[in-house]
Amino acid sequence: MDREAGDRRQEANIEARLASLSNPVRLIFFTQTFGCDSCLMARQVVNQVAALSGLVSVEEVNLVLDKDRAGEFGVDRAPAVAVVGGKDLGIRYYGVPSGHELASLVDAVLLAGSGELGLTAATLDRLAALDQAVDIKVFVTPT
Amino acid sequence: MTATAIEATEFPDLTREFQVSGVPKTVVNKTVEILGAQPEHEYLSHILEAVTEAPSE
Numbered sequence: 470m471d472r473e474a475g476d477r478r479q480e481a482n483i484e485a486r487l488a489s490l491s492n493p494v495r496l497i498f499f500t501q502t503f504g505c506d507s508c509l510m511a512r513q514v515v516n517q518v519a520a521l522s523g524l525v526s527v528e529e530v531n532l533v534l535d536k537d538r539a540g541e542f543g544v545d546r547a548p549a550v551a552v553v554g555g556k557d558l559g560i561r562y563y564g565v566p567s568g569h570e571l572a573s574l575v576d577a578v579l580l581a582g583s584g585e586l587g588l589t590a591a592t593l594d595r596l597a598a599l600d601q602a603v604d605i606k607v608f609v610t611p612t
Numbered sequence: 613m614t615a616t617a618i619e620a621t622e623f624p625d626l627t628r629e630f631q632v633s634g635v636p637k638t639v640v641n642k643t644v645e646i647l648g649a650q651p652e653h654e655y656l657s658h659i660l661e662a663v664t665e666a667p668s669e
Binding site: 543546560561564596601604605606609611 | 638
């Protein structure tokens with residue numbers, strides 16, 4: 470399969486998955502003008518995902534010029550994406566969500582849109598009882 | 613609660629700081645580490661461990 474056909478197939482697959490979305494989701498994209506080689510590529514990926522669903526929109530935040538807004542989302546690096554549905558569940562992605570990670574971004578969009586976390590009631594009860602902030606970092610690679 | 617996926621090769625400073633030598637690697641509140649993909653209860657117990665270990669976080 471040539472690359473273009475592969476890309477088209479991947480887009481059709483993402484579009485089909487996003488068709489199940491019933492609430493709007495914002496992809497808040499954090500970028501900076503200088504010193505960010507991968508910002509352009511990340512922006513393309515984010516725009517590509519948004520183009521495949523009428524319910525997904527992109528808002529761009531310049532990390533340097535709009536520090537306050539970046540601070541609201543706790544983001545201090547670029548490229549980064551905050552995936553925000555009806556409320557902010559705290560889902561962030563740092564880097565270019567390409568390859569395998571593109572599927573993870575789509576998963577995050579569906580999760581943010583539905584608010585369904587896919588966790589057991591027992592886990593949700595234990596987490597709801599926490600009174601401290603929890604920061605989780607998951608290091609990944611795109612392949 | 614925030615959960616951030618970090619593309620390891622793009623952020624070498626973070627990869628160094630958290631001594632990432634393989635992926636996926638999960639770090640909770642900068643202290644508790646989880647290697648590989650684990651079942652849900654493992655993540656929960658590590659999160660609970662992190663909040664009891666580092667109350668200042």
